[in-house]
Amino acid sequence: MQVHKYDVVIVGAGGAGMRAAIESGQRAHTAVLTKLYPTRSHTGAAQGGMCAALANVEEDNWEWHTFDTIKGGDYLVDQDAAEIMAKEAIDAVLDLEKMGLPFNRTPEGKIDQRRFGGHTRDHGKAPVRRACYAADRTGHMILQTLYQNCVKHNVEFYNEYYALDLLTVEEEATREDGSTYLQKRVAGVVSYDLATGELHVFQAKSVVFASGGAGKVFKTTSNAHTLTGDGMGIAFRRGIPLEDMEFVQFHPTGLAGLGILLSEAARGEGGILRNSEGERFMERYAPTIKDLAPRDIVARSMANEVREGRGCGPDKDYVLLDLTHLEPAHIDAKLPDITEFARTYLGVEPYTEPVPVFPTAHYVMGGVPTNIQGEVHQDNDHTIPGLYAAGEVACVSVHGSNRLGTNSLLDINVFGKRAGTYAAEYAKTADFVDLPENPLVETQALLDNVRQADGTERIAAIRKDLQDTMDANMQVFRTGDTIKKAVKDIEGLRERYANISIQDKGKRFNLDLLEAVELGFLLDLAEVMSVSALGREESRGGHFREDFPDRDDERFMKHSMVYKDETAEMQGIKGLRFDTKPVTFTRYQPMERKY
Amino acid sequence: MSTEAVEPASKIDLAAVGGGGGEIPQFDITLRVRRYNPEVSEEAEWEDFTLTMFGTDRVLDALHKVKWEHDGSLSFRRSCAHGICGSDAMRINGRNRLACKTLLKDLDTSKPITVEAIKGLPVEKDLIVDMEPFFQSYREIMPFLVSKGHEPSGERYQSPEDRERYDDTTKCILCAACTSSCPVFWTDGQYFGPAAIVNAHRFIFDSRDDAGDMRLEILNDKEGVWRCRTTFNCTEACPRGIQVTKAIAEVKQAVLARSM
Ligand SMILES: Cc1cc2nc3c(=O)[nH]c(=O)nc-3n(C[C@H](O)[C@H](O)[C@H](O)COP(=O)(O)OP(=O)(O)OC[C@H]3O[C@@H](n4cnc5c(N)ncnc54)[C@H](O)[C@@H]3O)c2cc1C
Ligand code: SF4
Ligand code: FES
Numbered sequence: 060m061q062v063h064k065y066d067v068v069i070v071g072a073g074g075a076g077m078r079a080a081i082e083s084g085q086r087a088h089t090a091v092l093t094k095l096y097p098t099r100s101h102t103g104a105a106q107g108g109m110c111a112a113l114a115n116v117e118e119d120n121w122e123w124h125t126f127d128t129i130k131g132g133d134y135l136v137d138q139d140a141a142e143i144m145a146k147e148a149i150d151a152v153l154d155l156e157k158m159g160l161p162f163n164r165t166p167e168g169k170i171d172q173r174r175f176g177g178h179t180r181d182h183g184k185a186p187v188r189r190a191c192y193a194a195d196r197t198g199h200m201i202l203q204t205l206y207q208n209c210v211k212h213n214v215e216f217y218n219e220y221y222a223l224d225l226l227t228v229e230e231e232a233t234r235e236d237g238s239t240y241l242q243k244r245v246a247g248v249v250s251y252d253l254a255t256g257e258l259h260v261f262q263a264k265s266v267v268f269a270s271g272g273a274g275k276v277f278k279t280t281s282n283a284h285t286l287t288g289d290g291m292g293i294a295f296r297r298g299i300p301l302e303d304m305e306f307v308q309f310h311p312t313g314l315a316g317l318g319i320l321l322s323e324a325a326r327g328e329g330g331i332l333r334n335s336e337g338e339r340f341m342e343r344y345a346p347t348i349k350d351l352a353p354r355d356i357v358a359r360s361m362a363n364e365v366r367e368g369r370g371c372g373p374d375k376d377y378v379l380l381d382l383t384h385l386e387p388a389h390i391d392a393k394l395p396d397i398t399e400f401a402r403t404y405l406g407v408e409p410y411t412e413p414v415p416v417f418p419t420a421h422y423v424m425g426g427v428p429t430n431i432q433g434e435v436h437q438d439n440d441h442t443i444p445g446l447y448a449a450g451e452v453a454c455v456s457v458h459g460s461n462r463l464g465t466n467s468l469l470d471i472n473v474f475g476k477r478a479g480t481y482a483a484e485y486a487k488t489a490d491f492v493d494l495p496e497n498p499l500v501e502t503q504a505l506l507d508n509v510r511q512a513d514g515t516e517r518i519a520a521i522r523k524d525l526q527d528t529m530d531a532n533m534q535v536f537r538t539g540d541t542i543k544k545a546v547k548d549i550e551g552l553r554e555r556y557a558n559i560s561i562q563d564k565g566k567r568f569n570l571d572l573l574e575a576v577e578l579g580f581l582l583d584l585a586e587v588m589s590v591s592a593l594g595r596e597e598s599r600g601g602h603f604r605e606d607f608p609d610r611d612d613e614r615f616m617k618h619s620m621v622y623k624d625e626t627a628e629m630q631g632i633k634g635l636r637f638d639t640k641p642v643t644f645t646r647y648q649p650m651e652r653k654y
Numbered sequence: 655m656s657t658e659a660v661e662p663a664s665k666i667d668l669a670a671v672g673g674g675g676g677e678i679p680q681f682d683i684t685l686r687v688r689r690y691n692p693e694v695s696e697e698a699e700w701e702d703f704t705l706t707m708f709g710t711d712r713v714l715d716a717l718h719k720v721k722w723e724h725d726g727s728l729s730f731r732r733s734c735a736h737g738i739c740g741s742d743a744m745r746i747n748g749r750n751r752l753a754c755k756t757l758l759k760d761l762d763t764s765k766p767i768t769v770e771a772i773k774g775l776p777v778e779k780d781l782i783v784d785m786e787p788f789f790q791s792y793r794e795i796m797p798f799l800v801s802k803g804h805e806p807s808g809e810r811y812q813s814p815e816d817r818e819r820y821d822d823t824t825k826c827i828l829c830a831a832c833t834s835s836c837p838v839f840w841t842d843g844q845y846f847g848p849a850a851i852v853n854a855h856r857f858i859f860d861s862r863d864d865a866g867d868m869r870l871e872i873l874n875d876k877e878g879v880w881r882c883r884t885t886f887n888c889t890e891a892c893p894r895g896i897q898v899t900k901a902i903a904e905v906k907q908a909v910l911a912r913s914m
Contacts, residue, residue, distance in 0.1 A: 096785065098828050099731075099739040113809070153809055159799030159862070161817060161824050168811030193824075199738065200824065207798040254778065283733040316710070319736045329662070337668040371668075383671055384662045400736060403755060404710070412671055519722030562726035565693045568779045571726035 060499060061259045065090045066486035068248050068263035069479070070222040070290060073100035074198070074471035075450025076269035077205035077214075079479030083267070084214045086483035090261065092220040092250050094285065094573075097206050101271060101283040102471065105198020106322035106397060108190030109155075109468035110178060111148035115169045116188045121145040123181060124189065128466060129647050131177040131353050132424075132459020133600040133610065135303070135618065137643040140431050140455045144466070144473050151472040152191050160204040162193050173393075174327040177353040177463040183654070186351050190465040195322050195396045201468060217250070220259070221573060222289065224249035224502045225266065225297050227443070228492055243298070243437045245445040246492040249502045253573070256566030258506075260498050264489045265445045265482035268294065268427060268435075269475065272451035275577075276585045277420035277534070278526035281313055281320035285577075290452040292580030294427045295587065299437060300620040302454040302640065303425035304584070305591035306601045308462055309535050311357040313419025315377035317404055321397045321416060323464045326350045328393050330382045332361065333413060334369035340378075345654040352654045355461045355535075355601045358418040362535045365417075372415060379413035418535055422462055424601060425591075426454040428620070428640070433478030439620070439640045445485055445492075449478035456618065460600025509575045514558030518575050521555050524548070525578075529585055537592055538606045545589045546632065553582055590630045591619045594637060612649055617641055679709040683763045685716050687728065688770035691779050698777070702766060707758050713746055713769065714753040717781075730781035737893055740829035744781050745770045750831040750891040772834035774843060788830045791846045795854040795872055800865035816861040823856040823901050825894040832888035832898050844877045848888040848898045851879060855901040858908060870909050879906050 067083045069076050072093035083089040093100070112119040124145035129136045156162060156170065163171040172188040180187040193200040209216070225248055232242035247262040270290030274282025295301050311332070312321040326332075331350045334340050344360040345352035352360075361378050370376050382390060382398070387410045390398055398409040407414050426448070428436040433447040433455075450471045457470055528548040532541035556578065563571035597611035598604050618640040621629070627636035683705055690698035703720050714732055721728045730753070731741040737755040746756055746769055753769070761767055775783040826849065833839050833847035854873055858866040873879045879902060888898040 095733055095739075095741070096789075099733050099741050101734060101739070103827070104734050104736070104738045115809075156810060157801075157805060159857075159860070161820070161860070164812055164814045164817050166814060168813045168816075169809060196825070199827070203824070203826075210793050211798040283739065284735060285733045331662050333666065333668070335668070337666040339662065339664045342664060379668075381662065381666075381671075396738075403757070404736070413668075517722070518726075519718075563729075565691065565727070567691065567693055568729045568782050570729055571721070 061257065062262060063090065063259060064262045064491070066263065067265045067267065067482045068092060068261045069267040069269055070248060071269035071271060071450070071452070072097035072216060073269065073271050073450060074102035074201055074205060074468065075475035076267070077209050078472050078475030079267050079269055079449060079482065080214045081205065081208050081212060082476055082479030083483040084212050086480070087486045089483070090215045090217060092217045092222050092248065092261065094219060094221045094253070096218050097209065097216060098202060100202060101286055103199045103202040104281070104283065104320070105201070105468055106195040106320065107324035107327065108173065108175060108192035108197050108465045109152060109201065109472070110175065110189040110465035111152040111191060111469065112145065112189060113149060113152065113170060113172060113191065116165060116172050118180065119187050119189055121148065123179065123187070124148065126182050126647060127178050128457060128463055129459070130183070130650070130652055131463040132461055133652055134616065134649040135456070135459035135599060135642055137456050138645040138647055139643050140457045142645060143431055144457050144469060147473045148469050151469060151476070155201065155204060155472065158204050158208045160193065160200050162191055173324065174351060175464040176323050176326070176351045176357070178465070179348070186348055190327065192324065194392070195324050195394050198468060219253040221251040221253065222248050222270070222293065223251050223505065223576065225293050226495060226498050227297055228495060240441070242441060243443045244492045245443060246494050247498070249499060253568055256569055258499055258502060260494065262491055262494055264486035264491055265447060267433070267478050267482050268448040268452050269450045269478070270452045272423045273581070273584050274420050274423070276526070276529050276581050276588065278530040279313060279318040279417070280420040281310055281318055282420065287577035288423070288580050288584045289577065290448070291426055292583050294435070295583060295623050298623060299435060300428060300622045300638070301425060301587050302428040302618050302620055303456060303460070304423070304588045304621060305595050305619060306424035306460045307420060307588065308354055308422040308424060308601045309358045309418040310354055310421035311361055311418055312380055312416040314400060314404055315372070315415035315417045318419040319400055319404060320419065320421070321380060321400065321414065323354070325380060325382060325394055325397060328389065329385050330380055332357070333379045333381050334364045335371045335375065336369060340364055348654045353461055353463060355603070356654065358535050359603060361418060377415045377417040380416045381413040382409045383411055383413060422467060423451060424454070424456070424458045424460060424462055426452050429453050429455050431455065431477070432481045433474055434481065439638070445489060447478040447482045449474040460602060505576065506572065509559070509561060509572055510564060512560050514560050516555045516559045518559060518561065518578055521552050521559070522578050522581065525552050525581060525585055533589055533592060535603060537602070537604050539593065542589055542593045546586070546593065546630070549582060549586050549589060556582060586632065587621045587635070590632055590635060591621055593630050595619060616649065680706060681763055682706050683716065683758060684766040685720065686766040686768045687720070687780070689780055690777050691727070709759045711758050712754055713756045713758060713767070714742060716758060717753060717769070729779045738827060740827035743772050743829040743831040743834070745772055750835040752829060752831070752893045755893055772830060774834045774840045775830070785830065787843060788833060788847070788849065791850040792828065792853055795846065795850050795869055796865055797853045797857065799857060799860065799863050801862055802864040810862065812862060819861070820856050820859040822896050823852050825896055826852050826856070827894060829893060831891040831893060835887040835891040837885060837887065838881050838883055842877070842881065845881045846873065846878055848902060851902050851905055852896060852898055855905050858905060866908070867912065870905070870912050873905060874909050879909060
């Protein structure tokens with residue numbers, strides 16, 4: 060058994076992980092474990108921008124940004140966290156610029172800003188230009204810039220090391236009222252080296268999860284093949300709750316049939332949506348800000364157009380994104396990559412032809428619950444000392460039930476920085492927690508089970524069926540019946556998962572083995588998403604129940620928390636325990652969300 | 655920079671503009687993959703797979719079809735599946751390309767489509783190579799902004815023209831398609847290679863950077879820019895459309911200008 064010792068271990072080298080590493084690496088002995096080479100992380104796919112109320116091109120301030128974030132999230136946002144994010148946004152952008160990020164500039168040389176859905180001046184009066192950007196490759200520039208700065212600061216990476224388990228111990232602790240509870244403490248991480256197939260134990264005083272999202276639960280998605288929610292799955296299996304998992308964002312404009320994203324920047328720069336009648340239908344659904352309404356509203360409007368027979372194409376199953384009224388030179392300057400995607404993958408010329416689009420699973424609002432320092436909650440009342448999470452894996456919760464565009468690149472920078480800083484500060488004062496006696500048993504058993512399984516089911520077939528049922532039953536429109544169907548299908552898929560076999564039995568670069576492990580995480584997460592969705596009998600943000608079309612603050616103005624617990628039952632599913640957590644309010648009272 | 659767009663019409667006649675999508679053709683291909691797994695054999699060999707594919711499929715889809723339906727041991731890297739993460743550079747019909755950006759219908763499907771690992775880096779298994787030497791060269795050219803003097807307390811400015819000057823080389827996704835298509839690199843693995851020079855260029859021509867001289871010094875080395883024979887393989891290979899050879903030429907000129 061190979062054991063490494065670090066003050067801080069960060070799992071994931073996307074935007075959140077590397078931003079954390081830059082802080083932590085300068086304060087404490089830090090290692091970053093990542094299943095991909097850092098520059099392969101999906102932060103690099105982000106296109107449109109990162110928002111901050113710089114007010115470089117028009118009047119703006121962080122209070123308006125806070126309000127938009129809270130309203131955009133349909134008031135399920137923890138308002139203290141949103142306020143911090145909007146305030147620290149300005150430094151987050153300037154930090155990146157100092158690190159070398161090549162933002163687009165205004166004629167005076169300031170960082171240029173553009174419009175994005177849901178970002179408004181003065182509490183909803185009109186769209187505001189708040190998104191800082193670098194053409195339509197903002198995420199690429201962020202990822203490269205952060206990696207460059209990690210090289211500069213000699214951050215230690217373990218590339219193609221998969222974290223598969225979190226090592227925790229539990230200690231009896233006493234509450235103020237004298238009652239006792241079990242306090243979790245973090246001891247380290249178990250990791251699998253892809254090149255050799257060896258397991259490594261990383262003992263650490265602090266662990267930061269920054270392992271990204273779980274879009275691959277769905278078939279049509281803008282997410283990479285590798286976004287399988289490993290961090291959420293690992294935490295969940297170790298008894299850590301998952302918060303608000305019913306809230307998944309479906310981005311309106313995925314390339315039809317493929318899911319590849321065409322950034323909202325396309326609409327921010329003037330693009331509009333049309334149905335089969337050539338009509339700009341968003342004028343009907345959001346009369347004030349039309350095509351720049353928040354994503355959940357636009358996605359549902361599109362799906363509704365298709366349902367009511369105004370879809371385009373031979374199967375009438377998509378709508379059109381129209382850029383043809385924009386100057387080709389403007390398109391080339393502002394949207395070069397995404398128009399190239401339309402040409403390469405659909406053979407459509409966006410200068411002259413509208414592009415077929417349909418909603419695509421894009422972002423998981425829920426995740427591992429943390430406080431504003433990035434510290435992970437083990438339940439509503441206690442955090443786990445030394446355990447942190449940031450980025451898409453986490454839920455602080457700044458996005459509530461629907462994330463605004465450009466708020467995630469911001470989130471990963473603000474809370475990545477916070478998590479890295481606090482993790483290092485904690486490690487300075489804390490001692491190592493002794494490793495459990497047999498730190499590898501669980502992981503070894505998990506891998507042996509897959510390797511030695513000699514069933515008849517193929518991983519890819521189960522994954523496809525999972526993604527199909529999630530697309531069919533858990534997408535932009537949900538009802539009690541469709542969700543129950545998904546839950547039932549997942550149960551069946553779990554049985555099939557117990558009867559798999561893989562073909563690659565070797566140790567070197569065994570991605571066959573790891574795809575099987577990743578599917579295990581996807582199944583866990585799909586179940587948590589569906590069961591949470593079933594319980595939430597209302598419509599809010601990204602979660603729309605046709606059988607309960609209104610927001611119901613009385614019953615549901617609270618976060619869902621789902622625990623793995625063998626002794627419990629939730630919505631008829633054994634092994635899950637349900638709880639809720641209050642939403643933090645500061646100064647914004649819930650209002651109807653109209654645009 | 656941003657210009658205000660004209661307000662678009664509420665309704666248009668779609669027949670006038672068309673708008674993509676139609677029937678998707680289906681066809682059979684033979685995918686001929688260079689297999690290598692030292693756990694099984696020291697010898698590499700070709701293996702053929704016959705697959706039914708669609709007109710919208712890419713080489714990556716064909717590889718996935720093999721892995722997911724025929725032989726799970728076939729090993730290759732991939733993540734984003736749309737040409738942005740740089741994981742899946744490989745030699746397709748003898749040319750370096752990203753598997754996820756290469757549509758099958760654009761290849762000659764009447765003949766076997768050959769797929770093999772990129773050249774010049776040690777093959778680990780099937781299409782997976784050891785990327786460490788590639789990233790080592792990258793790290794050596796100081797791929798980060800160095801600005802001397804006081805950090806501005808507020809926002810630092812850069813004119814749009816200065817920003818435009820190095821735009822092309824900021825697009826690099828470190829896929830190694832260029833470096834591993836370079837005949838000089840094949841024979842001399844010590845050569846920095848085009849990708850490292852591209853990333854040096856990105857900082858040398860950034861008006862905010864003050865370490866250009868140090869990078870030029872590094873690239874003036876015998877394994878530096880002067881090894882480039884201007885064969886243009888790199889420019890042809892680059893999936894991001896970066897003018898790699900031009901960037902190298904500009905760095906060469908900068909080295910010369912500096913020594914004068
Ligand atoms: C196409 C697209 C466009 C987008 N555009 C925008 C935009 O314009 N603006 C905006 O604000 N947001 C945008 N987003 C959202 C935003 O990009 C992401 O939410 C954000 O980048 C996530 O960053 P992250 O660091 O949390 O995760 P990622 O960048 O996904 O990184 C995850 C990291 O975790 C590692 N990892 C995962 N599992 C393991 C494991 N088991 N062991 C070890 N390592 C592991 C991976 O190797 C990777 O390094 C976009 C998203 C997509 C998909
Ligand atoms: S210059 Fe082009 S080919 Fe070379 S590594 Fe960068 S993106 Fe790849
Ligand atoms: S899979 Fe990301 S570039 Fe091809």
